[in-house]
Amino acid sequence: MKKRWIVFYVLVAGLANAAERPNVLFVAIDDLNDWIGCFDGHPQVQTPNLDKFNAEGGMVMYDAHCSSTVCGPSRSSLLTGKYPHNTGVYGNTTNLRNAPKTKDLLTLPQYFSTHGYHTLSSGKIFHKHPVPGDKGNAKGDEGQWAFDEWVPLKGGVGAISKDRPVNGLPALLSDKSYHAKGFDWGPTIGNDETKMKDYITAEWAAEQLNTREFEKPFFMAIGLSKPHLPWYVPQKYFDRYPLEDIELPKTIPDDLEDIKNKFGKPVKPHNTWVRVETAGRHKEAVQAYLATITFLDDCVGVLLDGLANSKYADNTIVMLWGDHGWHLGEKQKYGKTQLWQESCRVPMMVKVPGVTPDNKQCMGVVNLIDMYPTLIDLCGLPKNPENDGRSFAKLLQNPDMKWNTPTLSDYGYGGHRIYDGRYSYIVFTEQGTEELYDHKNDPMEWNNLINNPEYEAIKERLKALVPTEREPESPRNGK
Numbered sequence: 310m311k312k313r314w315i316v317f318y319v320l321v322a323g324l325a326n327a328a329e330r331p332n333v334l335f336v337a338i339d340d341l342n343d344w345i346g347c348f349d350g351h352p353q354v355q356t357p358n359l360d361k362f363n364a365e366g367g368m369v370m371y372d373a374h375c376s377s378t379v380c381g382p383s384r385s386s387l388l389t390g391k392y393p394h395n396t397g398v399y400g401n402t403t404n405l406r407n408a409p410k411t412k413d414l415l416t417l418p419q420y421f422s423t424h425g426y427h428t429l430s431s432g433k434i435f436h437k438h439p440v441p442g443d444k445g446n447a448k449g450d451e452g453q454w455a456f457d458e459w460v461p462l463k464g465g466v467g468a469i470s471k472d473r474p475v476n477g478l479p480a481l482l483s484d485k486s487y488h489a490k491g492f493d494w495g496p497t498i499g500n501d502e503t504k505m506k507d508y509i510t511a512e513w514a515a516e517q518l519n520t521r522e523f524e525k526p527f528f529m530a531i532g533l534s535k536p537h538l539p540w541y542v543p544q545k546y547f548d549r550y551p552l553e554d555i556e557l558p559k560t561i562p563d564d565l566e567d568i569k570n571k572f573g574k575p576v577k578p579h580n581t582w583v584r585v586e587t588a589g590r591h592k593e594a595v596q597a598y599l600a601t602i603t604f605l606d607d608c609v610g611v612l613l614d615g616l617a618n619s620k621y622a623d624n625t626i627v628m629l630w631g632d633h634g635w636h637l638g639e640k641q642k643y644g645k646t647q648l649w650q651e652s653c654r655v656p657m658m659v660k661v662p663g664v665t666p667d668n669k670q671c672m673g674v675v676n677l678i679d680m681y682p683t684l685i686d687l688c689g690l691p692k693n694p695e696n697d698g699r700s701f702a703k704l705l706q707n708p709d710m711k712w713n714t715p716t717l718s719d720y721g722y723g724g725h726r727i728y729d730g731r732y733s734y735i736v737f738t739e740q741g742t743e744e745l746y747d748h749k750n751d752p753m754e755w756n757n758l759i760n761n762p763e764y765e766a767i768k769e770r771l772k773a774l775v776p777t778e779r780e781p782e783s784p785r786n787g788k
């Protein structure tokens with residue numbers, strides 16, 4: 310028996326004594342797509358710390374997908390273990406604590422706390438919601454109720470200019486959305502990453518790991534907020550990516566002509582893309598996202614080096630994930646949402662000490678909603694019958710096994726995508742709008758095959774997996 314099998318057996322089986330259970334470091338990264346060196350997402354991205362993690366047993370889950378392509382419902386879903394279509398938590402303004410189908414569920418950290426773990430957290434794990442009676446967003450519900458110990462940290466540095474947007478990108482007269490000002494980038498004051506909130510959060514986590522004596526196994530949840538907009542990071546990170554050399558994602562000009570939106574109407578280029586296109590500044594936008602990722606990667610390095618240098622290095626499972634993808638010009642869009650590959654595919658990396666191999670990309674199809682049952686499996690906790698996802702603990706033991714059961718991503722009421730590692734089928738049930746892509750021959754999803762009779766059987770196979778029952782939307786905040 311190989312050494313790693315022995316260790317895994319000890320991890321999952323011989324855990325009668327709760328104190329012997331492995332610790333968990335659960336790391337959330339906001340709005341990071343697959344632009345990480347070891348994910349092959351962008352040829353120029355510099356992520357030495359995430360790549361080092363991969364080289365030291367942090368296995369790349371290469372075909373991981375989100376259960377919803379928006380921050381709030383993605384996080385609510387993976388933390389409750391239930392799909393949006395089963396809970397009615399579809400949008401950023403719905404708090405899972407107010408939704409009839411989620412308010413009584415034990416979230417992932419609560420489940421660990423109930424089963425003998427000490428849970429502690431800093432940074433964004435749950436989506437933040439205003440609380441009725443709070444003025445503005447000064448206080449709010451950030452999921453503090455879900456942890457034994459929840460530590461809000463101060464910090465952060467502003468952009469060099471008070472003008473908005475800092476990037477000077479002209480707005481569209483018709484655009485009154487957040488993106489009119491929030492789609493922004495530029496250097497911060499002082500060129501010092503150590504003053505940034507994510508850096509402070511990572512240092513806090515490293516300090517806990519190196520100074521604390523935990524009496525129980527711990528579940529530590531650390532939320533890093535970049536590369537979420539705005540892309541304000543120290544100038545040094547922009548300097549890492551000379552503008553003239555920037556490579557843009559591959560696109561074709563008529564990509565939107567063979568698809569319809571959820572209302573059954575032609576898909577128009579997104580306002581963010583139109584603004585960048587009109588100003589001729591795609592390279593700047595891509596440079597800013599790359600710069601922000603490299604800053605984020607430095608913060609990940611502080612955190613993971615902190616773990617590696619601590620006495621908890623060999624008995625702590627690390628699960629690192631992004632909450633959904635991000636388009637950088639693909640499908641003429643900058644942003645998230647929708648059900649295309651660039652929105653659905655997420656970074657996920659898992660290290661089970663002594664089990665997951667070094668420098669490995671695992672090709673199994675997994676979903677963020679699978680993390681909850683996987684973690685309780687890895688830690689020897691009883692199954693939670695409320696979990697919609699399925700444990701991929703077996704896949705971590707044997708990363709080359711066949712693991713392509715189709716997975717589901719939801720978007721709003723009636724938006725679903727079924728993906729099996731080769732084909733993706735998208736449907737908006739209210740209008741019956743459909744798309745079908747063959748990722749082997751068309752990784753950028755340029756060619757919608759939905760009306761091609763040769764693919765009828767594949768379409769029907771995937772379509773049969775679309776949920777037939779959907780919860781109505783749960784109350785929005787303050788409604």
Ligand SMILES: [Ca+2]
Nearest residue numbers: 339340380632
């Ligand atoms: Ca997000």
Ligand SMILES: [Ca+2]
Nearest residue numbers: 564567755756
């Ligand atoms: Ca197309």
